[in-house]
Amino acid sequence: MxxxxxxxxxxxxxxxVLFALFFMFPLYAMADFSTRNLIQGGRTxxxxxxxxxxxxxxxAITISLALAAFTVVVMLAVLVxxxxxxxxxxxxxxxxVDFLCLLPLTIPxxxxxxxxxxxxxxVTYFFGESTLTLTFVxxxxxxxxxxxxxxxxxxxxxxxxxxxxxxxxxxGWTTTIxxxxxxxxxxxxxxxxxxxxxxxxxxxxxxSLSGYQNLQVVIVQIGKSDGPTSVAASLATLLFGFVLLSLxxxxxxxxxxxxxxxxVEDSAVVAALSTPQLQGGA
Amino acid sequence: MTSPSTSIATSSASRSxxxxxxxxxxxxxxxxxxxxxxxxxxEPGEMVALLGPSGCGKTxxxxxxxGLDEATSGSVWVGGKDLTGVSANKRDxxxxxxxxxxxPHLTVLDNVAFGLKLRGEGAGQRKARASEMLELxxxxxxxxxxxxxxxxxxxxxxxxxxxxAIRPSVLLLDEPLSALDxxxxxxxxxxxxxxxxxxxxxxxFVTHDQEEALAVADRVGVMNKxxxxxxxxxxxxxxxxxxxxxxxxxxxxxxxxxxxxxxxALVLGSRVPVLEGSIDAGPxxxxxxxxxxxxxxxxxxxxxxxxxxxxxxxSRVHLTTxxxxxxxxxxxSSQARAFGxxxxxxxxxxxxGVLVVAPS
Numbered sequence: 001m002x003x004x005x006x007x008x009x010x011x012x013x014x015x016x017v018l019f020a021l022f023f024m025f026p027l028y029a030m031a032d033f034s035t036r037n038l039i040q041g042g043r044t045x046x047x048x049x050x051x052x053x054x055x056x057x058x059x060a061i062t063i064s065l066a067l068a069a070f071t072v073v074v075m076l077a078v079l080v081x082x083x084x085x086x087x088x089x090x091x092x093x094x095x096x097v098d099f100l101c102l103l104p105l106t107i108p109x110x111x112x113x114x115x116x117x118x119x120x121x122x123v124t125y126f127f128g129e130s131t132l133t134l135t136f137v138x139x140x141x142x143x144x145x146x147x148x149x150x151x152x153x154x155x156x157x158x159x160x161x162x163x164x165x166x167x168x169x170x171x172g173w174t175t176t177i178x179x180x181x182x183x184x185x186x187x188x189x190x191x192x193x194x195x196x197x198x199x200x201x202x203x204x205x206x207x208s209l210s211g212y213q214n215l216q217v218v219i220v221q222i223g224k225s226d227g228p229t230s231v232a233a234s235l236a237t238l239l240f241g242f243v244l245l246s247l248x249x250x251x252x253x254x255x256x257x258x259x260x261x262x263x264v265e266d267s268a269v270v271a272a273l274s275t276p277q278l279q280g281g282a
Numbered sequence: 283m284t285s286p287s288t289s290i291a292t293s294s295a296s297r298s299x300x301x302x303x304x305x306x307x308x309x310x311x312x313x314x315x316x317x318x319x320x321x322x323x324x325e326p327g328e329m330v331a332l333l334g335p336s337g338c339g340k341t342x343x344x345x346x347x348x349g350l351d352e353a354t355s356g357s358v359w360v361g362g363k364d365l366t367g368v369s370a371n372k373r374d375x376x377x378x379x380x381x382x383x384x385x386p387h388l389t390v391l392d393n394v395a396f397g398l399k400l401r402g403e404g405a406g407q408r409k410a411r412a413s414e415m416l417e418l419x420x421x422x423x424x425x426x427x428x429x430x431x432x433x434x435x436x437x438x439x440x441x442x443x444x445x446x447a448i449r450p451s452v453l454l455l456d457e458p459l460s461a462l463d464x465x466x467x468x469x470x471x472x473x474x475x476x477x478x479x480x481x482x483x484x485x486x487f488v489t490h491d492q493e494e495a496l497a498v499a500d501r502v503g504v505m506n507k508x509x510x511x512x513x514x515x516x517x518x519x520x521x522x523x524x525x526x527x528x529x530x531x532x533x534x535x536x537x538x539x540x541x542x543x544x545x546x547a548l549v550l551g552s553r554v555p556v557l558e559g560s561i562d563a564g565p566x567x568x569x570x571x572x573x574x575x576x577x578x579x580x581x582x583x584x585x586x587x588x589x590x591x592x593x594x595x596x597s598r599v600h601l602t603t604x605x606x607x608x609x610x611x612x613x614x615s616s617q618a619r620a621f622g623x624x625x626x627x628x629x630x631x632x633x634x635g636v637l638v639v640a641p642s
Contacts, residue, residue: 157386158381158382158383161379161381161382161383162383162385164350164370164377164379164383165377165379165383165385165441165444166385166396167349167350167369167370167371168348168349168350168370168371168373168375168376168377168445168454169371169376169396169397169400169444169445169448170371170372170374170397170400170401170448171371171400172371175400180385183385183387184385184386184387186387
């Protein structure tokens with residue numbers, strides 16, 4: 001292992017500072033704008049206070065958080081066993097599953113909304129008109145990201161040998177998955193979960209087109225009358241995503257004993273960090 | 283084609299362990315018959331090695347015994363119980379895999395205790411048993427490490443301890459040494475044999491390495507194209523190969539033209555006894571072991587040394603006879619110093635039994 005030379009380190013630091021400034025500047029601008037008192041001048045935290053005080057905004061925040069949580073739970077419950085099963089018992093189906101999981105990326109949100117209309121007549125029939133029914137679309141929407149993250153983690157372990165070893169020691173399928181496979185793809189599961197949260201918190205198009213009020217829809221509405229509050233809400237979402245992803249990085253690094261999958265986590269963090277901005281811009 | 287050996291498991295039959303019976307096992311994958319009516323009996327406490335080239339069905343047989351693969355037809359019996367339809371996790375068999383199979387998120391101790399935990403043993407008992415097993419494979423001081431901190435050989439020893447911790451009815455070893463380097467392989471195979479003798483568990487050991495199989499097993503079964511060609515004690519297998527395939531697969535062999543009559547064969551000018559399974563009379567091909575070929579320097583000889591291959595403690599001398607038959611013989615390197623490429627020599631054959639097959 002070579003130690004980086006002094007000039008190398010200097011170039012690195014300069015680049016780091018430049019990129020940090022580039023990314024921090026819009027955030028700084030948002031922070032500045034959201035704390036401005038537009039009428040009397042000076043500083044005020046009114047915009048930040050109304051995140052909680054404004055009933056519409058507050059309920060939108062809780063709904064989006066609940067949507068994120070439900071989406072993650074349903075996505076993991078569907079995807080993890082399926083992907084393990086496909087790898088172990090139906091490898092011929094892997095290409096098909098990957099293709100299906102990638103589809104949502106290629107289909108425009110408008111088409112998804114129109115296409116879902118028929119399905120949603122049944123969904124609302126059974127579950128009512130709640131915004132939380134968006135969970136079903138969002139599970140589909142996060143499939144490409146979640147699939148990638150879990151797939152990378154599964155590729156990093158010898159799934160077949162590990163599960164056969166567990167079974168030969170007396171573990172049934174559930175025990176094998178819960179006690180042996182999941183702990184070893186934990187980093188991938190965390191990545192999938194956090195990326196999904198970031199995607200759901202940043203989702204605007206589908207909610208708006210389907211006529212539901214989630215966080216982003218409300219932010220846009222408020223933006224039309226109260227700029228600072230909408231910017232405060234956007235910044236809060238971004239910061240929340242940032243905290244989640246830092247947590248992911250920290251958790252996975254501490255959990256693993258330098259075993260494997262470090263590259264997997266890092267790439268997932270990068271991918272996840274880039275999503276809220278993209279989605280927020282929609 | 284199996285020849286019952288007279289010396290079946292004399293060393294380990296007395297110990298605890300269950301008998302294993304595979305009867306008429308056939309496994310068909312699409313158009314491939316991976317196993318073709320395999321019948322195999324393993325005595326309680328015996329260690330049987332299945333030996334054969336890749337694709338001969340030996341691993342399929344082991345996986346069917348483990349319950350990780352299903353036979354198309356045939357049945358699996360252990361200790362008089364029919365396990366054919368029983369799933370892998372209820373078979374109570376310990377298995378060591380070719381690939382490293384330790385659970386990366388558990389310590390060495392927790393890996394070994396995993397099977398005991400599933401069996402509902404208390405924490406204290408688990409720890410004691412796991413420690414005892416680690417002691418057995420000489421890794422007690424590594425109990426708190428993770429798989430990534432161990433060498434390949436150590437990982438396989440932990441895997442062995444883990445497989446034995448559950449007091450399995452049968453121990454299954456699926457090429458456990460293939461991923462290791464040469465020196466560790468030899469050490470570990472001796473260790474596996476020592477541990478197996480100590481514990482007395484009936485063991486099926488699958489390998490493609492004949493030296494490994496001959497060195498550790500009570501009996502070796504040679505497999506070819508999904509069938510068992512011969513099952514015999516290592517020495518019997520080597521000196522009395524039952525089929526041309528076994529003669530060719532186990533050990534190096536010279537193929538020398540021979541003439542059989544009245545139970546003996548004329549090979550390289552000497553009369554030698556023929557083994558069971560040979561042709562009755564007429565011209566054939568004798569399978570002669572390198573160590574049975576004799577070579578003496580002879581200024582007037584018509585045979586020649588082609589070259590001498592130095593292999594450390596011993597050397598292989600390649601020869602050609604006056605009739606153009608290529609031969610290989612083996613001798614200690616100090617003896618081999620007497621020979622050089624092009625030297626005139628006379629070759630002969632020691633009067634040990636040879637297998638003579640029809641010329642192809």
